[in-house]
Amino acid sequence: xxxxxxxxxxxxxxxxxxxxxxxxxxxxxxxxxxxxxxxxxxxxxxxxxxxxxxxxxxxxxxxxxxxxxxxxxxxxxxxxxxxxxxxxxxxxxxxxxxxxxxxxxxxxxxxxxxxxxxxxxxxxxxxxxxxxxxxxxxxxxxxxxxxxxxxxxxxxxxxxxxxxxxxxxxxxxxxxxxxxxxxxxxxxxxxxxxxxxxxxxxxxxxxxxxxxxxxxxxxxxxxxxxxxxxxxxxxxxxxxxxxxxxxxx
Amino acid sequence: xxxxxxxxxxxxxxxxxxxxxxxxxxxxxxxxxxxxxxxxxxxxxxxxxxxxxxxxxxxxxxxxxxxxxxxxxxxxxxxxxxxxxxxxxxxxxxxxxxxxxxxxxxxxxxxxxxxxxxxxxxxxxxxxxxxxxxxxxxxxxxxxxxxxxxxxxxxxxxxxxxxxxxxxxxxxxxxxxxxxxxxxxxxxxxxxxxxxxxxxxxxxxxxxxxxxxxxxxxxxxxxxxxxxxxxxxxxxxxxxxxxxxxxxxxxxxxxxxxxxxxxxxxxxxxxxxxxxxxxxxxxxxxxxxxxxxxxxxxxxxxxxxxxxxxxxxxxxxxxxxxx
Ligand SMILES: Cc1cc2nc3c(=O)[nH]c(=O)nc-3n(C[C@H](O)[C@H](O)[C@H](O)COP(=O)(O)OP(=O)(O)OC[C@H]3O[C@@H](n4cnc5c(N)ncnc54)[C@H](O)[C@@H]3O)c2cc1C
Ligand SMILES: Nc1ncnc2c1ncn2[C@@H]1O[C@H](COP(=O)(O)O)[C@@H](O)[C@H]1O
Numbered sequence: 362x363x364x365x366x367x368x369x370x371x372x373x374x375x376x377x378x379x380x381x382x383x384x385x386x387x388x389x390x391x392x393x394x395x396x397x398x399x400x401x402x403x404x405x406x407x408x409x410x411x412x413x414x415x416x417x418x419x420x421x422x423x424x425x426x427x428x429x430x431x432x433x434x435x436x437x438x439x440x441x442x443x444x445x446x447x448x449x450x451x452x453x454x455x456x457x458x459x460x461x462x463x464x465x466x467x468x469x470x471x472x473x474x475x476x477x478x479x480x481x482x483x484x485x486x487x488x489x490x491x492x493x494x495x496x497x498x499x500x501x502x503x504x505x506x507x508x509x510x511x512x513x514x515x516x517x518x519x520x521x522x523x524x525x526x527x528x529x530x531x532x533x534x535x536x537x538x539x540x541x542x543x544x545x546x547x548x549x550x551x552x553x554x555x556x557x558x559x560x561x562x563x564x565x566x567x568x569x570x571x572x573x574x575x576x577x578x579x580x581x582x583x584x585x586x587x588x589x590x591x592x593x594x595x596x597x598x599x600x601x602x603x604x605x606x607x608x609x610x
Numbered sequence: 611x612x613x614x615x616x617x618x619x620x621x622x623x624x625x626x627x628x629x630x631x632x633x634x635x636x637x638x639x640x641x642x643x644x645x646x647x648x649x650x651x652x653x654x655x656x657x658x659x660x661x662x663x664x665x666x667x668x669x670x671x672x673x674x675x676x677x678x679x680x681x682x683x684x685x686x687x688x689x690x691x692x693x694x695x696x697x698x699x700x701x702x703x704x705x706x707x708x709x710x711x712x713x714x715x716x717x718x719x720x721x722x723x724x725x726x727x728x729x730x731x732x733x734x735x736x737x738x739x740x741x742x743x744x745x746x747x748x749x750x751x752x753x754x755x756x757x758x759x760x761x762x763x764x765x766x767x768x769x770x771x772x773x774x775x776x777x778x779x780x781x782x783x784x785x786x787x788x789x790x791x792x793x794x795x796x797x798x799x800x801x802x803x804x805x806x807x808x809x810x811x812x813x814x815x816x817x818x819x820x821x822x823x824x825x826x827x828x829x830x831x832x833x834x835x836x837x838x839x840x841x842x843x844x845x846x847x848x849x850x851x852x853x854x855x856x857x858x859x860x861x862x863x864x865x866x867x868x869x870x871x872x873x874x875x876x877x878x879x880x881x882x883x884x885x886x887x888x889x890x891x892x893x894x895x896x897x898x899x900x901x902x903x904x905x906x907x908x909x910x911x912x913x914x915x916x917x918x919x920x921x922x923x924x925x926x927x928x929x930x931x932x933x
Contacts, residue, residue: 372745374746374862374863374881374882374885375881375882376745376748377748377881378745378748378749380749387745387749398863399863453751453753454724455715455718455725455727456718456719456722456723456724456725459719481745481746481862481863482744482745483744484727484728484742484743484744484745484746485715485725485727486711486715486727486728487711487714487715487718487725487727488715490712490715490716490719491715491716491718491719491725492719493716493719494687494715494716494719494720495719499684499792499793499794500683500794501683501794502711502712503708503711503712505856518708519708519802519856519857520681520707520708520709520799521707521708521808521810521811522801522802522807522808523799523800523801523802524799524800524801524802525680525681525796525798525799525800526796526797526798526799526800527794527795527796527797528794528795528797529792529793529794529795530791530792533794538856539856539859539863539864540855540856540857570724571723571724571755571756571757571760572724572726572753572754572755572756573753573754573755573756574751574752574753575739575752575753575754576751576752577744577749577750577751577752578749578750578752579748579749579750580743580747580748580749580750580888580889583888583893583907583909584909586893586905586907586908586909586910586911587909587910587911588900588905588911588912588913589910589911589912590912590913591912591913591914592912592913592914592915592918592919593914593918593919593922595912595913595914595919596912596919596922596923596926597926599894599910599912599923600923600926600927600930602910603871603892603894603910604930607871607891607892607909607910609814609870609871609891609892610838610871610927610930610931
C-alpha cells in the first residue's frame with residue numbers, strides 16, 4: 362500500500378502569541394515550531410497501516426526550508442521518505458495550499474492520503490477535504506477510527522450527539538482527529554535513520570487565492586474577576602453572584 | 611439579483627438551531643450587500659421549511675430525497691455547489707458544525723473559491739470582511755474576501771437568531787444524481803454510549819480536571835452539570851488518562867466552546883485549555899491552589915477543596931432553581 366501523509370510546521374501549543382510589526386502575522390522570534398499535533402495522528406495511522414499491509418509512507422509538506430525539520434520528525438517516527446514543496450510563506454488561503462498539495466499528490470499513485478483534522482495555527486479544518494474534492498477522491502474528515510481491508514475501508518467520525526459510520530473504497534483521503542491512535546515518539550535509532558532517508562525538495566508556483574489579510578489582533582483581555590471566597594462557605598456568595606450579578610442561572 | 615445562500619442543517623427533518631444562527635449571519639451580510647437570502651435545505655422527504663422566513667429567509671429551496679437523510683458528503687457537496695452556480699450567489703453561509711466543517715471545504719473546492727471557516731463577525735459594506743479566531747483563539751484574524759463567490763462558516767453562539775418576517779417562500783429543487791459506488795457513504799449514525807449534550811453546543815459547560823483524582827469522582831461533575839442543565843467537559847489530562855471520552859475534551863486539541871457559563875473544577879488552566887474556553891461569557895473556577903492560572907481568566911473563583919465545595923454547590927443550585 363502506498364500512503365502519503367501531509368504534515369505542517371506550526372508554532373508549539375505552548376506559544377504565547379505576540380503580533381509582529383506588520384500587524385498581520387505573529388512575531389516568530391523565540392517561538393518553537395513543531396509538527397502539527399493532529400498530523401502526528403495521521404503519521405501514526407499511516408505507519409500502522411504499513412505494518413499491516415507493507416508498502417511505503419511518504420511525508421509531504423508545503424513550507425519554508427525550516428520545514429525540513431518537520432519532515433525529519435515524521436521520518437524519525439518511521440516514514441520512508443519526504444517531499445518538501447518549498448514556499449517562503451505558507452498561504453493563509455486553504456484552497457491555495459490544497460491546490461499545491463493536490464498537484465504533488467496526483468502523480469504519486471497513492472492508495473491512501475492522510476491529513477490532520479486541522480492545523481493549529483490557521484484553524485481551517487479544510488485542506489484535506491479540499492484536496493479530496495480537487496482529486497475527485499472519496500474522503501472522510503475528523504476520523505477517530507479506521508479499518509482497511511483490501512481496497513475497502515470503514516471510518517468513524519464524531520458528530521454532535523452521535524458517531525457517523527462511513528464506508529468508502531480506496532484510493533481515498535481521511536483526516537485524523539485526536540483519539541484515532543497514540544502517536545509514537547521517535548526513538549533515538551529512528552532519529553539517526555531519519556537523517557539518511559531521502560527528502561526531495563520541489564519548487565512551486567502558488568496562485569494568489571481570494572483572501573487578503575487585513576490584520577491580526579489579540580483577543581480583548583477578560584475583565585478582572587474576583588475570588589468570591591474560600592471553602593464551602595463561599596458557595597452561597599457564588600450562587601448569589603451567578604444569579605443576581607452575572608444572571609446566568 | 612444575486613444573493614446569499616444559507617445552507618441549512620436538519621436532523622430528522624427538523625432544521626437545527628445552529629442553522630437559525632447561520633440564517634442570522636446570512637441576513638446581516640445580505641442586508642449589507644443589498645440582496646436576498648435563500649435557505650438551502652438538504653434532507654429527507656419530510657424535511658420542513660416552515661417558519662424560516664421568521665429567521666430571515668426570503669426563499670427556502672428544498673432538495674429532498676430519502677438518501678439525503680444522513681449526511682452524504684458527495685451528494686450534499688454537489689447539490690450545494692450546483693445551486694450556487696445556478697443561482698449566481700455572492701456568498702454561501704453555513705454553521706461551523708461537524709457537518710459544516712466538512713461540507714464548507716467541499717463547496718469551496720468545487721467552486722474554486724475562498725473559504726473562511728469559523729467566522730465570529732462579518733460585514734459586507736466594503737466587500738466581504740470577516741473576523742475569525744486563529745491559533746486556537748489566541749488571536750483574531752481580520753480578512754477580506756477578494757473574489758466572488760465565497761464560502762463562510764460561522765461559529766456556534768456567535769450570531770443570535772433574529773426575527774425578521776421575511777416571506778420564506780418554499781420551492782422544491784432537484785435532489786441531484788444518485789451516489790456512485792466509489793463515493794464515501796454514511797451507513798449509520800450510532801448514538802454515543804451516554805447520550806449526553808455536546809460540549810460544543812451547550813449553553814452551560816461544567817468541566818473537570820486532574821483535581822478530581824479518579825474517574826469515579828466525575829460523578830460530582832456530572833451532578834453539577836445536571837443541576838445546571840449543562841454538558842460535561844474535561845481537560846486533556848483526564849481524557850489522556852482514560853477517565854473521559856475524547857469528545858469531551860476542551861482546549862487547543864479538543865473542542866472550542868463559548869457557553870454562557872463555564873465551570874472549571876480542579877483544572878489548573880494550562881494555556882492549551884484556556885485557548886478552548888476563554889471566550890465563555892462567564893467563567894467560574896474551583897481550585898485549591900490560589901495561584902492556579904485558571905483564576906486569571908475566571909470571573910468568579912472559589913479557593914478550596916472541590917470535594918467539599920462542589921456537593922454544597924449542587925445543593926444550593928438545586929435550591930436556587932426551585933425557589
Ligand atoms: C500538544 C498539546 C496539546 C494540548 N491540548 C490540550 C487541550 O486541548 N486541552 C487541555 O485541557 N489540555 C491540553 N494540553 C495539556 C495541558 O498542557 C495540561 O497538561 C492539561 O490541561 C492539565 O490538565 P488539568 O488542569 O486537569 O491537570 P493539572 O494541571 O494537573 O491541574 C490539576 C489542578 O487541580 C487542582 N486540584 C487538585 N486537587 C484539588 C482539590 N481537591 N480541589 C480543588 N482543586 C484541586 C490543582 O491545584 C491543579 O490546579 C495539551 C498539551 C500539549 C502538549
Ligand atoms: N502547508 C501544509 N503542508 C502540508 N500539509 C498541510 C499544510 N497545511 C495544511 N496541511 C494539512 O491539512 C490539514 C488541515 O489543515 P487546515 O485546513 O489548515 O486546518 C493539516 O492537519 C495538514 O495535514
